[in-house]
Amino acid sequence: MRLVIIGGGILGTAHAWAAIARGHEVVHLEREREARGATVRNFGLVWVSGRSAGELELTLRSRELWEEIGGRVAGVGFRPAGSITLVRTPAELAVAEAAASGPTAAARGFALLEPEQVLALNPALRGKYLAGLHCSTDAAVESRQALPALRAHMAASGRYTFHESTEARSITDTGAGAVVLDDRGRRYEADLVVHCPGAAHSGLTRELAGELPVRRVRLQMMQTEPLGEELTTAIADGDSFRYYPGFAGPQVDSLTAEQSQTATAAEHKMQLLCVQRLHGGLTIGDTHEYTEPFAFDVDEAPYEHLTEVTEELLGRRLPRVVRRWAGVYSQSVDPDAIVTRARADTNVWVVTGPGGRGMTLGPAIGEQTADQIGL
Numbered sequence: 369m370r371l372v373i374i375g376g377g378i379l380g381t382a383h384a385w386a387a388i389a390r391g392h393e394v395v396h397l398e399r400e401r402e403a404r405g406a407t408v409r410n411f412g413l414v415w416v417s418g419r420s421a422g423e424l425e426l427t428l429r430s431r432e433l434w435e436e437i438g439g440r441v442a443g444v445g446f447r448p449a450g451s452i453t454l455v456r457t458p459a460e461l462a463v464a465e466a467a468a469s470g471p472t473a474a475a476r477g478f479a480l481l482e483p484e485q486v487l488a489l490n491p492a493l494r495g496k497y498l499a500g501l502h503c504s505t506d507a508a509v510e511s512r513q514a515l516p517a518l519r520a521h522m523a524a525s526g527r528y529t530f531h532e533s534t535e536a537r538s539i540t541d542t543g544a545g546a547v548v549l550d551d552r553g554r555r556y557e558a559d560l561v562v563h564c565p566g567a568a569h570s571g572l573t574r575e576l577a578g579e580l581p582v583r584r585v586r587l588q589m590m591q592t593e594p595l596g597e598e599l600t601t602a603i604a605d606g607d608s609f610r611y612y613p614g615f616a617g618p619q620v621d622s623l624t625a626e627q628s629q630t631a632t633a634a635e636h637k638m639q640l641l642c643v644q645r646l647h648g649g650l651t652i653g654d655t656h657e658y659t660e661p662f663a664f665d666v667d668e669a670p671y672e673h674l675t676e677v678t679e680e681l682l683g684r685r686l687p688r689v690v691r692r693w694a695g696v697y698s699q700s701v702d703p704d705a706i707v708t709r710a711r712a713d714t715n716v717w718v719v720t721g722p723g724g725r726g727m728t729l730g731p732a733i734g735e736q737t738a739d740q741i742g743l
């Protein structure tokens with residue numbers, strides 16, 4: 369079968385990967401020179417810890433796929449480093465204790481660590497905290513280099529072609545297949561088209577699928593110079609418990625009622641996530657903005673908060689911040705929907721809305737679509 373896949377982010381790339389693995393031919397279109405959406409702006413965290421119990425099986429499957437892909441494509445930078453969520457108040461500790469003794473703790477690889485155990489596992493964490501929730505199944509990839517590395521690997525099959533700077537402008541279903549036209553008038557004939565536009569909900573996406581049940585979310589991020597030492601695990605702060613469904617329960621309700629977040633963290637719906645890049649710098653975030661129109665500039669106050677919290681946990685000054693950016697992802701409005709898949713026509717699918725877990729779940733979403741379509 370010949371597929372045209374639109375969108376060079378992780379969802380488009382994961383769908384291409386699944387199709388190539390099943391022996392099909394893929395023509396992959398990306399409107400920019402290189403993907404510029406959420407995928408290249410994210411943390412690269414394969415985050416098992418906070419996923420809901422209902423999503424856990426798919427999340428673990430995706431993590432398994434990432435590990436397998438990472439073993440075959442070194443450029444993906446897969447590392448099974450785990451994470452530690454550092455708790456700083458009794459209410460946060462109660463959430464960590466509940467998670468570590470919950471029914472899915474073993475599957476996630478949760479363990480509650482005393483400060484000395486945290487330090488033994490991650491000697492860079494010399495700051496102030498009460499305990500750490502270790503998640504041994506969390507992992508990381510290098511998002512910005514993963515996409516070209518995956519494409520190079522697929523190209524070696526002889527059945528994969530990538531067209532950069534190529535915007536898909538129309539798709540016409542022919543009954544037996546579909547024809548895609550790009551912005552230079554070039555035609556691509558396919559048996560099946562999968563459109564993975566990320567947060568581009570308007571234009572072609574709206575023409576194909578109407579108003580999808582998705583919304584957009586904007587996040588602010590930053591990156592430092594190399595830390596000069598190894599951060600052996602990713603880290604998070606207790607604010608992250610507020611946002612991940614995997615931690616939901618009475619302990620999180622008390623945490624929320626306690627209103628212990630700082631005014632800046634509460635205003636910008638913040639958590640701290642921090643992961644060390646392979647070059648040694650730290651990627652640190654984030655904020656959550658849900659109301660459009662989004663600002664096009666980045667706000668300084670959240671960065672001051674993130675710097676303060678990270679320095680408190682590391683017990684040292686952060687290296688100089690060298691980059692700041694914002695990113696927007698597409699999130700399905702139904703909290704139980706992992707992704708939004710719409711069959712726009714007989715041979716045309718639109719797949720988007722994986723929310724803040726698209727990097728984690730990308731490979732499994734690609735596999736699931738391939739199973740569903742019968743590739």
Ligand SMILES: Cc1cc2nc3c(=O)[nH]c(=O)nc-3n(C[C@H](O)[C@H](O)[C@H](O)COP(=O)(O)OP(=O)(O)OC[C@H]3O[C@@H](n4cnc5c(N)ncnc54)[C@H](O)[C@@H]3O)c2cc1C
Nearest residue numbers: 375377378379399405406407410413536566695726727728
């Ligand atoms: C700041 C930030 C941090 C995040 N951190 C994490 C994390 O650590 N872990 C995690 O699991 N998830 C994370 N996420 C979420 C994750 O990044 C996204 O869910 C995921 O990247 C979405 O992938 P995508 O392929 O759907 O979209 P995108 O990466 O946005 O890719 C869509 C691509 O489609 C292209 N395109 C659109 N329309 C057309 C067209 N008509 N023709 C050709 N090309 C087109 C765009 O140019 C774009 O390159 C984060 C998101 C953000 C913004």
